[in-house]
Amino acid sequence: xxxxxxxxxxxxxxxxxxxxxxxxxxxxxxxxxxxxxxxxxxxxxxxxxxxxxxxxxxxxxxxxxxxxxxxxxxxxxxxxxxxxxxxxxxxxxx
Numbered sequence: 001x002x003x004x005x006x007x008x009x010x011x012x013x014x015x016x017x018x019x020x021x022x023x024x025x026x027x028x029x030x031x032x033x034x035x036x037x038x039x040x041x042x043x044x045x046x047x048x049x050x051x052x053x054x055x056x057x058x059x060x061x062x063x064x065x066x067x068x069x070x071x072x073x074x075x076x077x078x079x080x081x082x083x084x085x086x087x088x089x090x091x092x093x094x
Contacts, residue, residue, distance in 0.1 A: 026033055045052070057065070069079040 028036065042052075065076050065079055069076040072079065074082075
């Protein structure tokens with residue numbers, strides 16, 4: 001039996017042939033994988049009681065928040081959540 005390059009069912013015949021790129025690890029396209037991962041992330045966030053909030057900040061505030069978060073060893077999102085929580089407590093107290 002001859003070895004045909006289009007027949008990839010007998011892997012042992014093609015063990016010496018090099019394959020380009022990474023091996024395929026998912027049957028879905030990259031675009032579908034991104035959608036599935038985003039949906040799963042939103043589900044995990046919802047189960048954790050998190051709500052998505054989007055804000056626009058001036059560049060200086062964004063940079064300052066980034067530096068402070070790095071100094072504290074937390075994410076910028078965690079820092080902003082802490083600051084909002086503290087501000088809300090202060091507003092509610094008086």
